[in-house]
Amino acid sequence: MADLGDFDIIVVGGGVNGAGIARDAAGRGLSTLLVEKDDLAHGASSRSSKLVHGGLRYLEYYEFRLVREALIEREVLLKAAPHIIWPMRFVLPHSSEQRPAWLIRMGLFLYDHLGGRKLLPPTRTIDLREEPEGAPLKKDYVLAFEYSDCWVDDARLVVLNALDACRRGGRVLTRTALASARRSGERWNVSLKLEAGEECSARGRALVNAAGPWVEDVLRAAGANSVNRVRLVKGSHIITPKFWKGDQAYLLQNADRRVIFVSPYESDLALIGTTDVSFSRGPEHVEIEDEEIDYLLGVTSRYFAKGPTRADVIGAFSGVRPLFDDETDNASAVTRDYVFDLDTSAGAAPLLSVFGGKITTHRRLAEQALKRLASFFPSMKPAWTETAPLPGGDFDASNFGAFLRTARLRFPWLPEEVATGYARRYGTRMHNLLAGANSVEDLGPRFGGSLFEREVRFLAAEEWAETAEDVLERRTKYYLHMSAPERAEFEAWFAAQIRAEIAPAVVAQSGEAVLARRNRD
Numbered sequence: 342m343a344d345l346g347d348f349d350i351i352v353v354g355g356g357v358n359g360a361g362i363a364r365d366a367a368g369r370g371l372s373t374l375l376v377e378k379d380d381l382a383h384g385a386s387s388r389s390s391k392l393v394h395g396g397l398r399y400l401e402y403y404e405f406r407l408v409r410e411a412l413i414e415r416e417v418l419l420k421a422a423p424h425i426i427w428p429m430r431f432v433l434p435h436s437s438e439q440r441p442a443w444l445i446r447m448g449l450f451l452y453d454h455l456g457g458r459k460l461l462p463p464t465r466t467i468d469l470r471e472e473p474e475g476a477p478l479k480k481d482y483v484l485a486f487e488y489s490d491c492w493v494d495d496a497r498l499v500v501l502n503a504l505d506a507c508r509r510g511g512r513v514l515t516r517t518a519l520a521s522a523r524r525s526g527e528r529w530n531v532s533l534k535l536e537a538g539e540e541c542s543a544r545g546r547a548l549v550n551a552a553g554p555w556v557e558d559v560l561r562a563a564g565a566n567s568v569n570r571v572r573l574v575k576g577s578h579i580i581t582p583k584f585w586k587g588d589q590a591y592l593l594q595n596a597d598r599r600v601i602f603v604s605p606y607e608s609d610l611a612l613i614g615t616t617d618v619s620f621s622r623g624p625e626h627v628e629i630e631d632e633e634i635d636y637l638l639g640v641t642s643r644y645f646a647k648g649p650t651r652a653d654v655i656g657a658f659s660g661v662r663p664l665f666d667d668e669t670d671n672a673s674a675v676t677r678d679y680v681f682d683l684d685t686s687a688g689a690a691p692l693l694s695v696f697g698g699k700i701t702t703h704r705r706l707a708e709q710a711l712k713r714l715a716s717f718f719p720s721m722k723p724a725w726t727e728t729a730p731l732p733g734g735d736f737d738a739s740n741f742g743a744f745l746r747t748a749r750l751r752f753p754w755l756p757e758e759v760a761t762g763y764a765r766r767y768g769t770r771m772h773n774l775l776a777g778a779n780s781v782e783d784l785g786p787r788f789g790g791s792l793f794e795r796e797v798r799f800l801a802a803e804e805w806a807e808t809a810e811d812v813l814e815r816r817t818k819y820y821l822h823m824s825a826p827e828r829a830e831f832e833a834w835f836a837a838q839i840r841a842e843i844a845p846a847v848v849a850q851s852g853e854a855v856l857a858r859r860n861r862d
Contacts, residue, residue: 342532343541345512348374349718351531351545353519353559355379356386357495358679358698359551360502361707367511368729369711369722374543375511376533378518380811381503384553384624386700387496387815388660390578390602390615393418393426393701394490395456396677397592398600400448405455407678411701412456415491418704419460422501422731423738424768425494428461429604430589432474434644435484439594442484449488460739461489477585479646487589492604495700496815497766500804501731502703508732515805517541522548522563524689529563547714550694553663554624560694567682569696572666573621577629578614579637580606580656580821581649595640603641607818611649613637624661633659656821665697679706683713691717733768744768754780759791766817774799788834789827792819801839809835 352363355377363375377383395412396404419426435442449464467485469475474485503513516536523530529548533541552559556571583605585591590604599617606612616633634654641648665680679698685691693713698706708724715721736744745764752760752775763771774796778784785794792812800806800816809832813820820828 343539345374345533345541345543347528348372348512348543348545350374350547350549350714351376351529351543352549352551354551354553354555355381355499355503355513355515356384356551356553357382357499357502357700357703358553358695358706359549360499360506361703362549362551362695362710363506363511363513364502364509365704365707365711365724365726367506367509368725369718370510371718371721373506373511374545375503375506375513376517376519377513377515378555380515380807380815381513381805382496382499382815385576385660385662386499386553388576388578388658389495389700390576391493391495391604391606391612392429392490392602393493395452395701396699397448397452397488399677400451402676404676404678405451407676407702408452409455410705411699412452412458414701414705415456416458416460417727418493418701419491420734420738421704421726421729422493422498422734422768423736423741424733424744424765425497425501426491427741428489429492430462430487431490431592431602432467432589433486433488433592433594434469434478434482435486436482436594438596439598445486449486452488458489461491464488473587474589477645477647479644482644493700494766498700498703498731500816501733504732504804505729513805516807519559519562524686527690529690529692545690547691547693547717549710549714550692554661556663556694556696563692565684565692565694567684567694569680569682569694570666571696572664573619573624574662574664575618575620575627575659576615576662577618577633577637577659578612578657579629579634579654580658581611581613581653582655583609583611584645584647584649584653591644593640593644595643601637601640603645607821610655610821613641613649620661627659627661629657629659663697679709681710681713733770735769752778756781756791759784759793762791762817763796773803788819788831789824790819790822792817792823792831797835797839801842807840 349371350366350373352359352375359375363373367373393415395408395415399408453463465487467474467487469478469482469485507513518534520532520534529545531543550556550559554573560567588605590602593601601614604612616636665676667676677699680696682694683691693710704726748764749760767774787793797812800812804816806812806816
């Protein structure tokens with residue numbers, strides 16, 4: 342069995358919380374190993390509503406601390422990653438059957454002021470009969486409120502956290518499952534199993550369980566228990582052609598007091614979601630149900646004059662949110678806050694388990710996780726992530742347009758849609774992607790949409806993309822812009838040309854085991 346060596350912290354789970362904790366720990370000078378049994382962001386962290394937001398509806402459940410923290414984090418993250426996070430305006434048509442206008446005004450007043458908003462514009466009231474935002478809506482709706490939140494490429498947010506962890510000395514191993522973990526005094530002895538069946542071992546002074554829906558599985562693998570439980574709630578989204586003009590999104594109230602988002606997606610598409618359904622099956626087998634599609638289309642058709650029909654649904658995805666089980670009956674009312682369980686078992690090596698959380702608060706969650714482990718690492722450096730950009734985000738957050746214009750001048754031969762896509766996905770890292778390229782021909786064969794060979798090889802070499810699905814669905818969204826034959830042809834090419842090059846292997850080097858092509862030191 343290969344030995345990966347000793348670490349200060351071993352983090353299990355490559356979703357947004359695990360990647361955020363690994364990044365924070367590595368930046369504080371702790372030797373860090375992050376292991377994920379599938380691909381980064383393979384679960385709920387790539388199947389969200391793609392929003393960095395305060396959570397307007399959580400105010401109804403008196404979650405003021407959570408909303409305030411999320412509103413503060415909204416602008417912290419916007420400044421850290423302005424290539425994958427950007428402002429978006431949301432139109433909330435007033436429906437007096439759900440909530441009175443005065444209540445919404447009061448909630449939006451709190452939303453504007455609770456988190457010290459600085460970069461985003463404030464709420465305004467809209468007369469839907471006069472403003473263009475009202476054009477696609479039914480004439481029954483006259484009054485609306487427009488407020489600010491942010492859009493995020495959720496899967497790329499996870500990858501950027503993992504990249505930054507590696508840049509700061511951490512190790513990231515994907516498709517590497519935790520087989521078992523056992524305490525031996527002040528150390529955890531960890532056994533890991535790679536996708537191809539190889540086994541390896543590692544030791545850590547602390548074990549962090551950020552496995553999301555699988556948090557209780559990791560507890561069992563570590564021979565531990567917790568009084569806390571995870572509540573699995575399925576959220577599903579549908580994708581349709583965009584059916585309104587403008588960059589604004591819509592927030593729609595429903596008769597069951599839930600809300601759904603209708604957001605612009607991939608320029609010419611719409612993302613509609615989400616549902617809240619209690620889920621008791623294995624998270625690996627989650628998929629949208631017909632009833633959920635009908636539910637989302639029904640809410641949309643209530644507000645829009647020409648909303649989408651089932652025939653317009655071109656895609657869908659579902660994720661299982663690992664919420665902290667606060668024993669609330671209504672799945673929609675379950676808290677989105679996070680809870681830690683620190684098990685030290687009479688002074689032995691610590692096990693920190695994370696229950697709940699949301700994308701918007703992942704950075705703050707990571708800070709709090711390291712705070713709980715601080716007594717075990719007295720030489721640990723202080724918190725640092727609040728003002729540090731994520732990879733590619735080192736440009737003015739308030740002026741993506743200026744960054745894109747500069748990039749266009751630097752690469753005038755790039756087609757506009759390709760340049761915009763690279764700038765959005767990679768920010769300043771697009772210069773690494775395009776190093777040495779002077780023409781479209783230098784990008785290699787085009788597989789469909791704006792996907793060229795050069796980008797695929799960049800993702801395989803730099804971002805742990807080991808399958809065609811990793812490239813098409815999580816690192817990018819090209820699957821939405823390619824025909825079925827194009828996708829099939831790309832999958833065959835990837836398997837023949839890329840997969841063989843990055844096939845996992847365990848290689849002994851200077852007495853230390855390293856995972857070739859799987860570890861980005």
